């Protein structure tokens with residue numbers, strides 16, 4: 134929807150979904166153009182693109198060179214999320230457009246959901262819930278036994294802020310921690326593996342907490358999944374793009390891995406239908422940061438970054 138033109142305030146394109154109360158706050162501060170994610174760009178929008186000086190967007194929304202090219206006066210892209218892989222950062226840098234994100238405020242909630250997915254898959258929590266609701270406990274007796282996280286190795290791909298918090302939670306459940314990063318960290322004592330395949334061979338549960346984007350596209354492929362093996366679980370709270378999704382579906386269908394907990398997918402909100410019938414898969418609708426508290430903090434930080442820019446102040450969270 135194109136809102137009223139208010140010449141006094143900087144014009145900002147806001148790409149949904151962003152919580153309504155954050156949109157309200159943004160409306161107080163900016164002359165807003167609000168568009169749903171992936172919507173057709175209406176003619177009315179195209180007539181107004183030269184007014185746009187800022188964009189507020191979920192980090193995964195596609196803001197490519199073609200879209201930015203329609204906005205000759207664009208100065209800043211404020212991503213609502215820690216990831217900013219949806220924005221063409223190279224184009225932004227070349228054109229002097231600043232890029233910001235919302236780190237830290239979501240770390241705990243994302244790590245919480247990562248741990249929840251580890252527990253949900255290993256302990257068959259969702260499967261058990263379905264078993265009770267379907268009356269199978271009464272008709273078929275006890276559910277198959279589940280697996281304890283205790284003593285199992287969690288292999289973290291991308292030991293950054295979220296990975297470290299996930300490691301802390303997993304340690305509290307008695308898990309050993311190993312990780313893969315581009316280089317070894319000297320501030321942790323966790324076991325380092327120089328490749329994802331070596332990590333997959335060594336761990337029982339592989340959790341993805343690395344950034345999306347070209348550098349990690351299809352990092353987890355058929356070879357890595359086969360190294361994870363029939364007793365291994367995959368948990369993805371990073372980006373769908375990090376996993377070769379057809380290879381993952383095949384590995385799950387053929388029981389080449391034991392199960393998966395997935396919050397993110399290659400073509401959200403479309404999820405491969407083959408996964409819907411699998412008992413050993415727990416699915417979430419990209420919900421890791423989706424608490425009222427965290428999304429509010431993320432939204433406020435997004436607006437704060439835009440405000441700082443338009444006031445000529447240092448940006449709280451500039452990434453490019």
Ligand code: 8YV
Nearest residue numbers: 191192213214215216419422
């Ligand atoms: C959000 C995210 O789901 O931080 C990220 O990179 O993917 C998430 O926190 C998203 O940005 C909000 O829609």
